[in-house]
Amino acid sequence: xxxxxxxxxxxxxxxxxxxxxxxxxxxxxxxxxxxxxxxxxxxxxxxxxxxxxxxxxxxxxxxxxxxxxxxxxxxxxxxxxxxxxxxxxxxxxxxxxxxxxxxxxxxxxxxxxxxxxxxxxxxxxxxxxxxxxxxxxxxxxxxxxxxxxxxxxxxxxxxxxxxxxxxxxxxxxxxxxxxxxxxxxxxxxxxxxxxxxxxxxxxx
Amino acid sequence: xxxxxxxxxxxxxxxxxxxxxxxxxxxxxxxxxxxxxxxxxxxxxxxxxxxxxxxxxxxxxxxxxxxxxxxxxxxxxxxxxxxxxxxxxxxxxxxxxxxxxxxxxxxxxxxxxxxxxxxxxxxxxxxxxxxxxxxxxxxxxxxxxxxxxxxxxxxxxxxxxxxxxxxxxxxxxxxxxxxxxxxxxxxxxxxxxxxxxxxxxxxxxxxxxxxxxxxxxxxxxxxxxxxxxxxxxxxxxxxxxxxxxxxxxxxxxxxxxxxxxxxxxxxxxxxxxxxxxxxxxxxxxxxxxxxxxxxxxxxxxxxxxxxxxxxxxxxxxxxxxxxxxxxxxxxxxxxxxxxxxxxxxxxxxxxxxxxxxxxxxxxxxxxxxxxxxxxxxxxxxxxxxxxx
Numbered sequence: 001x002x003x004x005x006x007x008x009x010x011x012x013x014x015x016x017x018x019x020x021x022x023x024x025x026x027x028x029x030x031x032x033x034x035x036x037x038x039x040x041x042x043x044x045x046x047x048x049x050x051x052x053x054x055x056x057x058x059x060x061x062x063x064x065x066x067x068x069x070x071x072x073x074x075x076x077x078x079x080x081x082x083x084x085x086x087x088x089x090x091x092x093x094x095x096x097x098x099x100x101x102x103x104x105x106x107x108x109x110x111x112x113x114x115x116x117x118x119x120x121x122x123x124x125x126x127x128x129x130x131x132x133x134x135x136x137x138x139x140x141x142x143x144x145x146x147x148x149x150x151x152x153x154x155x156x157x158x159x160x161x162x163x164x165x166x167x168x169x170x171x172x173x174x175x176x177x178x179x180x181x182x183x184x185x186x187x188x189x190x191x192x193x194x195x196x197x198x199x200x201x202x203x204x
Numbered sequence: 205x206x207x208x209x210x211x212x213x214x215x216x217x218x219x220x221x222x223x224x225x226x227x228x229x230x231x232x233x234x235x236x237x238x239x240x241x242x243x244x245x246x247x248x249x250x251x252x253x254x255x256x257x258x259x260x261x262x263x264x265x266x267x268x269x270x271x272x273x274x275x276x277x278x279x280x281x282x283x284x285x286x287x288x289x290x291x292x293x294x295x296x297x298x299x300x301x302x303x304x305x306x307x308x309x310x311x312x313x314x315x316x317x318x319x320x321x322x323x324x325x326x327x328x329x330x331x332x333x334x335x336x337x338x339x340x341x342x343x344x345x346x347x348x349x350x351x352x353x354x355x356x357x358x359x360x361x362x363x364x365x366x367x368x369x370x371x372x373x374x375x376x377x378x379x380x381x382x383x384x385x386x387x388x389x390x391x392x393x394x395x396x397x398x399x400x401x402x403x404x405x406x407x408x409x410x411x412x413x414x415x416x417x418x419x420x421x422x423x424x425x426x427x428x429x430x431x432x433x434x435x436x437x438x439x440x441x442x443x444x445x446x447x448x449x450x451x452x453x454x455x456x457x458x459x460x461x462x463x464x465x466x467x468x469x470x471x472x473x474x475x476x477x478x479x480x481x482x483x484x485x486x487x488x489x490x491x492x493x494x495x496x497x498x499x500x501x502x503x504x505x506x507x508x509x510x511x512x513x514x515x516x517x518x519x520x521x522x523x524x525x526x527x528x529x530x531x532x533x534x535x536x537x538x539x540x541x542x543x544x545x546x547x548x549x550x551x552x553x554x555x556x557x558x559x560x561x562x563x564x565x566x567x568x569x570x571x572x573x574x575x576x577x578x579x580x581x582x583x584x585x586x587x588x589x590x591x592x
Contacts, residue, residue: 002534002574006519013260013518020259029264 041157044124047102047113049146050164052089056147061121063088064097068113068122076106077113088119089168090175100143104130120164123153207496210237211323234326238315245505246467247277253513260517280460287456292355295453299353304458306346307465310339311472317393318475321485321498325394332393333385336476337378340431343469344370347440347450350462354453362449365524366440369430372531373437377427379539380420383546384411384480393476397484406490410483415562416545419570421481423539425511428473430531432466434512436519439527474508475501534573541569 020026030037051059064081080099088094113122125148132138154161214237218230251266251274258265266273291300317332319325329335344367351363385391388399402409411417430437441449451462478484482504485497522530545565552558 001571002577009518010514013514016262017256017259017514017517020262026262027264028262031264031267 039126041159043126044111045109045128046104046107046125046130047111047122047146048125048148048152049100049143050121050123050150050153051147052150054149056144056149058086059089059149060096060143060147061089061119062097062100062143063094063119063121064100065095065118067116067118071112071116073110073112074106074108076103076108077101078103090172091179092175097143100146101140102146104139104141120168123157123160123164126156207322207498209496210321210498231326234316235312238326239312241320242312242315242468242471243464245471245502246464247281249467249471249509250280250463251276252509253516256510256513257517260514284457284460289456289458290453292453294355296353296355299349300453301458303346303350303353304454304461304465306349307343308461308468310342310346311465311469313339314472315468315475318472318479319394319397319484320475320501321496324485324498328392328394331391333381333391333396333476333480336393336472337374337381340469340473341374343465346465350454351450354450356453358446358448359450359452362440362442362446362452365446366433366450369433369437369439369527369531372528373427373430373535376423376531376535376539377431379536380423380427380542381476381480383416383420383542386543386546387411387550393479393484397479397486400483401486403490408483408486408488410481410486410488412481412483414549415559415566416542416549417481419538419542419545419566421477423535423542424477424481425508427535428470428477429512429515430527432470432473434466434470435516436522437527438521439524442521470509470512471505474505474512477508478504529577534577537573538569542566 016026050061051057052061053059064079066079066081069075069077069079078099078101079097082096082098085093086096109124111124114124130139150161150165153164214230214233217233218226221229254276255265255267255273266276269275269279291297314336316326317329317336319328347366347370348363351359351361351366354360384396388396390396390399400408400410407413412421433440439445441451446452451459454462478501485501487493487495487497487500545562548565549558549562552561
């Protein structure tokens, strides 16, 4: 009969209306600034530079190899190599970036810089509240704004950070063994097997 | 005492001025009261509607401005006022400017004949219902003014849809109101409310509690929904089809005026439905007559607005052919049959037999016409021959 479907629909919406006052689980809205959902481990938004130790300038892993700058699809990374060298985590003298800028307004969060970095020096941040009142200065963070400690990386992406730490430790052990072998006081110790790299961006 | 407090207040205020000025002052006070009360009601309704629709869709609705979001209309008003008023270069500027005013003026005029309480009507006109429909029809003019002057194909499409719809639904709207005029024997809204006074067996003698009155009320409310361009009859402004229809080229305060006009139109037509079928300002039970009459009127008005919001949250928009089929193949014949039912009700002896005859006369055509609407339509699960 005419009107049956109408009545059925009206009953359904009435149930929704009153149900939303009775059952709190009907309301799936997250009231954002006050309430937040926990972020997924694979969440990513914008790259940052990892540094070891407390001094960001000394501990910066980046060696200014320019691979990320060349691979970046929207060309948002700008790097200038330093003139002098500083020791890296394994003690080897390396170049470091004199300037390292990333343009937030150009970056498309593709994570390619992270994939191509051979030094685990650049990683993805999950910070997304990046709005500023200054359109030009604040949207172009420099290396001191981008530098974040390794502990921060471990907190954001524990799986990837553990893999990166293992890789770096293995590298350092190899370098130490080589240095010892070069010193000639001991036969070279077998290098520890490198930990299989975990594909970054895949949540475990 | 409480019931007549506003009437007494008005008489006292009018008595303060010299006798020559009294008619003018009296009119100004009535107009100011109508505009103030109904504009406030508009503000309240917008936030209630958004919250109600939100709850129907399992959302919160606005809850940021003020406690529970009740100050949202204030923020919306400020926004509307400070927004840039854009007029298209190709627009007919004079008509474009006049269209929102031509909508708001008639709907406030229509409220002048709606009795909002005992002795509380701006003008007690002998032809009140006729006046109401006459000024109500003027809104169609403003809609077409807006659509035509914007020089935009969507706004013109919206205006043409609106005209077709409003003219089609004006017929059942008036025909369903005519039944009440036949029974009450008067076009005066005050007399119509008086004709529904008294109680019979504990129930009020409202016209909605008769077979022809119930059918007339439902027909009237459906037609009123179409007249006020509300969902499911919101084809003229269908956001997903023609963006916003005839007010696509309006912004800022003019857009707010259209919005206001639409809601005041809804209040006016709901007020008329209350006057015609729901006993106006009368209490539903004899022991509740101590509650002031205007409380009853506005209570009923809020209830009808709630129904409008509920329907809007439920029904999907009609298609143009469904709209026209419904108007001409169902609403119009039902309204005509209802006229006959009301006539029989008037001339048959009061009693059980009158109820049976009139109920059958309304129910039979309802079932048959409803079946006729679905004839030749392929309802049910849609099957695709090529795509799968």
